[in-house]
Structures are given as structure tokens and as C-alpha cells.
Amino acid sequence: MQVTDRRRTKSVEQSIADTDEPSTRLRKDLSWWDLTVFGVSVVIGAGIFTVTASTAGNITGPAISLSFIFAAIACGLAALCYAEFASTLPVAGSAYTFSYATFGEFVAWIIGWDLILEFAVAAAVVAKGWSSYLGTVFGFGGGTTEVGSLQLDWGALLIIAFVTAILALGTKLSAGVSLAVTAVKVSVVLLVVAVGAFYIKTENYSPFIPPAEAAGDSGSGTEQSLFSLLTGAEGSHYGWYGLLAGASIVFFAFIGFDIVATTAEETKNPQRDIPRGILASLAIVTVLYVAVSVVLSGMVRYTELRDAEEANLATAFALNGIDWAAKVISIGALAGLTTVVIVLVLGQTRVLFAMSRDGLLPRNLAKTGRHGTPVRITLLVGVVVAVTATIFPMDKLEEMVNIGTLFAFVLVSAGVLVLRRTRPDLERGFRTPWVPLLPILAIIACVWLMLNLTGLTWIRFGIWMAIGVVVYFAYGRRHSLVGRRSSSL
Numbered sequence: 001m002q003v004t005d006r007r008r009t010k011s012v013e014q015s016i017a018d019t020d021e022p023s024t025r026l027r028k029d030l031s032w033w034d035l036t037v038f039g040v041s042v043v044i045g046a047g048i049f050t051v052t053a054s055t056a057g058n059i060t061g062p063a064i065s066l067s068f069i070f071a072a073i074a075c076g077l078a079a080l081c082y083a084e085f086a087s088t089l090p091v092a093g094s095a096y097t098f099s100y101a102t103f104g105e106f107v108a109w110i111i112g113w114d115l116i117l118e119f120a121v122a123a124a125v126v127a128k129g130w131s132s133y134l135g136t137v138f139g140f141g142g143g144t145t146e147v148g149s150l151q152l153d154w155g156a157l158l159i160i161a162f163v164t165a166i167l168a169l170g171t172k173l174s175a176g177v178s179l180a181v182t183a184v185k186v187s188v189v190l191l192v193v194a195v196g197a198f199y200i201k202t203e204n205y206s207p208f209i210p211p212a213e214a215a216g217d218s219g220s221g222t223e224q225s226l227f228s229l230l231t232g233a234e235g236s237h238y239g240w241y242g243l244l245a246g247a248s249i250v251f252f253a254f255i256g257f258d259i260v261a262t263t264a265e266e267t268k269n270p271q272r273d274i275p276r277g278i279l280a281s282l283a284i285v286t287v288l289y290v291a292v293s294v295v296l297s298g299m300v301r302y303t304e305l306r307d308a309e310e311a312n313l314a315t316a317f318a319l320n321g322i323d324w325a326a327k328v329i330s331i332g333a334l335a336g337l338t339t340v341v342i343v344l345v346l347g348q349t350r351v352l353f354a355m356s357r358d359g360l361l362p363r364n365l366a367k368t369g370r371h372g373t374p375v376r377i378t379l380l381v382g383v384v385v386a387v388t389a390t391i392f393p394m395d396k397l398e399e400m401v402n403i404g405t406l407f408a409f410v411l412v413s414a415g416v417l418v419l420r421r422t423r424p425d426l427e428r429g430f431r432t433p434w435v436p437l438l439p440i441l442a443i444i445a446c447v448w449l450m451l452n453l454t455g456l457t458w459i460r461f462g463i464w465m466a467i468g469v470v471v472y473f474a475y476g477r478r479h480s481l482v483g484r485r486s487s488s489l
Contacts, residue, residue: 039281271429
């Protein structure tokens, strides 16, 4: 028996019917505005405060704004595909649920396993970043304590405990918290643009795309990008190749808008609100990112950012003598990372919820409490992420988040093509324009960004996927509700 046969494909109708099961029913509390807040909350985080300056200094030069635009185009193409799926199949699980309806159970498991990695690693990494900014804002040496040979990050533990508590108490509550904190960090971003604009020097934009320079320290072997390993091309800084490579790096700053789709089942009018939430959040953050990158490139010459140690947004203000801005930016970063952790843990719990409800993981985990949230899964995720963030170093795992997200984008984009052919009769609240051209362009753009990730990242990703295959055949396939239903027919 092939693992992707039709008996292992969960129909759209069955997926929607399963949402009415009383013991696993989620409460429909969210509007399109709540979804937009979630999207902006998770996307505006560490990326805009840290990645922008370092990438401009070392990879792209003043053309960093074009790298953001290229990354936004790739995300926008995928977002249109997500919007069609989410409006057609308003069920928790995002890419996992979409893949179940198009490619079958095995591919759905693979993408679900991929999303577990993406959200868990991202939440742990961001929690550790939150802890480091905590020390900067309050004037002490970071939120870490040495216990024997271990360095415990109690700051990361604190934020994960807080996030777990509010998510267990209800999605609407977490949306309210996200709105309040998001208002703070967006205000900081706007302040950066408004104040920084007065310190722009037009000569800093020239040359806009600096001449390419050999990158002798770009790494060798598996530390090179997969593209370099496959083609034998030598890496470079600046130039057009640096501009495109920069898009792969700043893509990290866009990660998270797809989490809006994981809340489809909790949305009052998903056919209308999910597309609005996804596209509105992506449009808002793209405008903010481009504005910040233009101001940053004008405030300081890219060579100054290159020579600075651990350059970030505060560096540009410090070089212009605006020292008070460093404190304000740190407060904005702290607020930004708070909401990022909230939405990443939310996305993680909803993917696990969908997989548990389908029987691929223990179904007892999918039971919802009196607040209409999967409390057991929320607590489990909170414990796992807290332990990971508190104990383990995460400095080399950020790229794992990128590759997991891009892999999901590719499958969702391909799924639109498949579902258009296999189920043209379905009611679609939103239809992706220019099919099949637009989904194909989305796939090409995401694959290109994946090729610019290191070979070591691909190896780690392959190992995680191999573990997932073992877990599927050892447990998931035998306990699958879809499999049991098909065998009883």
C-alpha cells in the first residue's frame, strides 16, 4: 500500500466536519483585525532590530531595501496561496491541514513534523533573545544564572511561562495582549524612521549596489550555501549576488505571517477574514521594513556598519550621537519579541492540536478546556520550549526556522495547483490570481531562498525529517483516524 493513496487523503468536507466534535471544538472569537494584529505581532520582531543593520553592512550595502522587497515578493506570492487555502479549508493546522486535503496523510505528517521544528526552535531562539534584551532595558547583565556546569536562562523561562499562561486562558486574551504590545513596538519602529530621517546623508546611498567582493570568510564545506556547494560558485559580498543572498537572510524578518492561517478555525468569518488578515499584515510590515532600511542606509555608510561589532539599529543612532535611541530601541525590541513568542507558541499548539485530533499523535492531547483552548497541548509545548530555551544554546539553529518555513511555503503553493484540479467545485472565499503562473513563481522564489541556506542546515533538516518518518510508521499511521475510517469501509 502506498502511503499517499486516496484512502489516506482527508477530504475538505471531513476536515470541516471534525471541527464540530464537542470535546475538541475551538471557540470562534477572532476577527480580521485580530488576525492582522497576530501577523504584525509575530513578523515585527528580532529581524527588523538586528538583521537589517548586519546584512546591510556585510552583504548588500545600501541596497538592503531591495533585498527586503525581493523577500517580501516571495512571501507575498506564498501568502496569496495561503489565503486561498485558508478561506477554502478554515481548519486549524495551516500547511499541515492543507497538505492532508491535497497530497495525503504522509505528506501532511511530514509538513506537520516540519512545522513542529519550525515553531519550537523559533520560539526558543526568540525567548533567548528576549532574555538578552531584558538585561539591556533594566540595566543588569542578562537573564542567565550558572548552576554547576549549566547556564540557565531564567529570562527565557519567564517569558515562556507568561506566554503559556495567557494562551491557556484563551486566544482572545492573547490577541488583546498582542495588540497592546504590538502598539509599543510599531511606535518604536515609526520613531526610528521619523528621527532617523533627519540624519540621512544622500552620499551614503552611493554606490547603491557596491561592487562585489570575494567573501573569503564565508565558510567552506557544509558551512557554504547549498547553491555554492552544487555549482562550485564562490560566495561574495555586495554586488547582485550579495543582493539576492541578502534576500535569503532578511527573509527571517518576515517569518510568521503564515501563522495567521493556523487560527482559521477560531475566526468568526474565515472565508473573508483570513485572506484580509494575511495580506494586511504582510503589507504593513513590508512598508515598515523598507522604510527602516532606507533610513538606516542613509544615516550611516555601509562600511561603518560592516566595521561595527554586532551592528543593529541602535548602532546607526549611536554613530550619529543619538545615544538615547539605543534604550528606546531596546524597549521596542523587548516588546517585539514578547509578541513574537506569543504567536509562535500559538502556532505550535494549533499544529499539534490538528495532528492529535487526526490521531497521528495521542488524541487525548486535543481535548479543549472551558476557555475553548487545547490546554494540555499548550502546557506541553510551554514546558518543552521552556526547557529548550532555558538550557540549550540556540545560536546555530536560526536557519532551521527559515528552511522549515520555506518548505511549508512550497507545499502550500503546489497544493493550490493540485486542489484547483482535483476539487474545482469547492467554494473559495478567496481565489489566488493568475493560476498556475503565480503558484509556480512562488515555488521558484522559495526554492531559490532555500538554496541560499547552508549545507549544514540541509543536513540537520534531513535528519529531523528522517526521525519524523520513523515516528509516523511507528505510531501515527497505525492510529490515524483517516486510516481507521478507510479500513472500516
